Amino acid sequence: MKALLFCEYKKTRRRWLFPAALLLVAAKLFWALRGHYDAFALKNGWMMLLYQLPMINTIFLPLLAMLVSSRLSDLEHKGAMFKQLAAVCDKGKLYDAKLLYGLGLTGLCMMIDLAVTIGFGYASGFAGGAPVGLYLIYVVFTAVPTLTVYCFQYMLAMCFQNQAVTFLTGIIGTFAGLFSIFLPSVWLRRLLPFGHYGALQFVGLFGWTKVERYANATLEIMTVDWGFCLVSAAVAAALYVLGRYLFVKKEW
């Protein structure tokens, strides 16, 4: 496995994969953190981020998963290398190594994203310190849906030679996931892996009106749905098993 992971690193040299992923993270950070911070925003900055970030993550993290998984798979499809690799190593281990490497890259990007976000909060003078416990929940509730979406995108990227399938699914899924957040029914959010970010949102904005705006608004913790987080993790595991099975069964 170590050798396979090292090979994945070697293969991505000069492919600009990590810089491209960082560019996407930079775009997300720009979108999430730009704007004027008034007294309400500064007072409730940490909670405001926990309220807003799941929606922004619904747009950007599936795109990040799509970018990383499809680029990693495409270099094998393009060079017709799976035949060559399958003749010298175990197909299942190859699937695992590529998955781990891609998840590692995605995870690294997410850590940078979080570090910059928290750094920004302190630099902007958000009231109090970052609520560590809530941010740890946020990390888990962001990482698990990303894992689920990644496993789904990765399965498509590895099994279909044409990466347009992965791109189209990623884009349609992202829109559907975003759309599901604005629907009153929670089921579409839960049904689509892309909607899991919204389904696991645990901070809500209450008392906001068009006229008074934030005058009487409060940001409060809603249900912390560990049960659904486990469901999302189980979906990720199922997608991993299915993807690995299809890849190993595939004849080259």
Place this chain on the structure above:
Amino acid sequence: MKEIVRTEGLTKRYGEVCSVNRLDMCVSEGRVYGFLGPNGAGKSTTLKMLLNLVTPTAGEIELFGQRMSARSRRSILQNIGSLIESPSYYGHLTARENLEILQTLLSVPKANIGEVLRIVRLDGQEKKRVAAYSLGMKQRLGLASALLSFPKLLILDEPTNGLDPAGIQEMRELICSLPKAYGMTVIVSSHLLSEIDQMAEDIGIIANGRMMYQGPLNRLHETDKTKSLEEIFLDLTGKEMSL
């Protein structure tokens, strides 16, 4: 002579289509075995089954005296080098970098890279990105990667595809020299009769998934002295062969 490859009743079906039909193949150690057949005869499918890239519908494969199974697959494949359907490799990497990836996976000495690049005469081009290689150079790189572990068995599927006449001649000489120089057994497939005629000692002729003839090439020459080799092939395959 010791048999290094043996298949019994090897069959591959894709739905209603029988791509390989009860094929019995025998390859002796240290020989160049030419696997000849028209396009679509089932050559590549057979070779892929030997490499466990395609799962047989029925039949058995025995390599180096071991029956191919999920358990024995790894140890068997370690002794095989292959070039199947001309991969184009990682175009953004150099030839050396491409070979380094396979060298890491095969756990063979790094020195082998320089050696195989020298054998296929790519040693002057090793720092060039593979995307800039010609088709012929990619074929040579393919052969280099197949040779990387200096395997006991080399499986080459149409290795001269895309080569110019000089390249074909060079490849032929190289393939013919491998059994003597490195003790390898070579299976080389082609749809070109002239190519196999100049390279192989033993021959297997496949048509419509069935083995039509198998044995020493010179015996085939002697089967019917009134007919040319081309005519014998036509009789066996019932199809027009590329000469």
